[in-house]
Amino acid sequence: MIPDEVQCREVVNVLTDYLDGALPAEQRAALEQHLLTCEGCTNYVDQMRTSIGLTGRLQEEDVPQAVMDKVLQMFQDRLPS
Amino acid sequence: MSGTEDGSGSRVPGWIPVPRTPGDEAPADDGLARLRRGDQAAFAELVRRLHPTMVRVAGGYVSSRAVAEEVAQDTWVAVIEQLDRFEGRSSLKTWIFRILTNQAKTRGVRERRTTPFSSLVTDREAEPAFPPDTFFDESHRWSGHWAQPVPAWELPEDHLLSDELGHVIQRAVDTLPPAQRLVVALRDGQDLSAGEVCAMLELSEANQRVLLHRGRAKVRAAVSEYVERLGAKV
Numbered sequence: 627m628i629p630d631e632v633q634c635r636e637v638v639n640v641l642t643d644y645l646d647g648a649l650p651a652e653q654r655a656a657l658e659q660h661l662l663t664c665e666g667c668t669n670y671v672d673q674m675r676t677s678i679g680l681t682g683r684l685q686e687e688d689v690p691q692a693v694m695d696k697v698l699q700m701f702q703d704r705l706p707s
Numbered sequence: 708m709s710g711t712e713d714g715s716g717s718r719v720p721g722w723i724p725v726p727r728t729p730g731d732e733a734p735a736d737d738g739l740a741r742l743r744r745g746d747q748a749a750f751a752e753l754v755r756r757l758h759p760t761m762v763r764v765a766g767g768y769v770s771s772r773a774v775a776e777e778v779a780q781d782t783w784v785a786v787i788e789q790l791d792r793f794e795g796r797s798s799l800k801t802w803i804f805r806i807l808t809n810q811a812k813t814r815g816v817r818e819r820r821t822t823p824f825s826s827l828v829t830d831r832e833a834e835p836a837f838p839p840d841t842f843f844d845e846s847h848r849w850s851g852h853w854a855q856p857v858p859a860w861e862l863p864e865d866h867l868l869s870d871e872l873g874h875v876i877q878r879a880v881d882t883l884p885p886a887q888r889l890v891v892a893l894r895d896g897q898d899l900s901a902g903e904v905c906a907m908l909e910l911s912e913a914n915q916r917v918l919l920h921r922g923r924a925k926v927r928a929a930v931s932e933y934v935e936r937l938g939a940k941v
Contacts, residue, residue, distance in 0.1 A: 633842070633850070633851030633852055634842060634851060634852045634853045635842045635851040635852070636851065638836075638837070638924075639920075641920070642916050642919050642920040642923065643916065646901060646916075648901075664852075665857075666852075666853040666856065666857040667853075667857075669857045669858065669859045669860075670857050672859065672860075673857075673859075673860055673927055673930070673931065674923060674927055676860065676862075676867075676930070677876075677923065677926050677927040677930050678895045678923065680867070680872065680873075680876050680930065681876055681880065681891065681895035681896055681923075681926055682895055682896065682898060683873060683876070684759065684760065684873075684876060684877060684880060684892070684896045689754055689755055689758045689759065693754075693758065693776070693780065694751065694754060694755075696780065697750075697754055697758075697780060697783045698747060698750065698751060698754075700783065700784060700787055701745075701747065701750045701783075701787055702745075702747065704787045704788065
């Protein structure tokens with residue numbers, strides 16, 4: 627990826643690696659250079675970060691009370707309190 | 708269940724040891740000591756955090772949500788039984804998900820369902836992450852750049868935390884093709900590392916990345932649609 631020649635499609639394609647910190651330094655620099663001048667990609671990267679953060683909130687879904695009661699009972703029965 | 712720490716009885720085929728890095732150590736306060744003391748509140752908190760994703764992940768290997776729920780509950784039984792044997796070589800969460808995937812695979816075999824992860828990769832997994840007109844084509848001077856504007860999301864904080872948006876994300880993840888759903892649920896839903904997920908699902912790094920990329924793009928698109936609808940309402 628050469629800074630002046632970076633296409634938005636390429637940014638999107640390597641974004642998972644970029645967010646994982648797995649992009650080689652040169653490509654990372656080229657991508658960040660592109661972000662300085664491309665509003666669409668900047669918004670896309672921000673949106674992806676927000677979306678990932680929101681997906682992390684899935685773990686806050688409710689567990690059905692009957693299930694919770696059952697596993698808590700198992701926990702209580704099998705471990706010394 | 709006996710044998711290895713992950714409850715598989717033997718090391719699963721294709722299991723790749725996750726490289727240890729300083730940040731990869733089991734956190735000091737993993738809640739483990741409290742669990743071993745029989746602290747119910749700590750256990751309830753763990754169940755609240757992990758159970759929904761466990762059902763979602765098990766669902767990729769078995770025939771119905773009801774069976775996936777059973778697999779998740781069986782996993783809790785195994786966790787309770789083996790808690791004292793857990794050596795802390797991975798985080799507690801990673802250990803629990805390893806037990807879950809092993810149980811789900813075993814259950815899938817019993818149901819005569821094909822279980823290797825590769826069998827979950829359906830044609831839908833290969834669907835492009837974007838409509839073809841998202842970027843200018845090669846005939847255009849701006850080939851490869853956005854053909855459609857990507858406006859910033861104007862989401863007030865209270866909308867970000869709303870149940871409605873939570874349901875949008877939940878639906879988006881649950882309707883992903885199975886392999887993408889598992890990877891997104893574990894990577895983004897539970898914040899597991901790429902190495903942990905690859906080891907657990909017996910996936911190559913490259914395949915994991917493609918599945919995550921496509922799954923994330925679809926979840927983002929669902930949020931984007933929600934934001935647009937919200938904008939239209941105001």
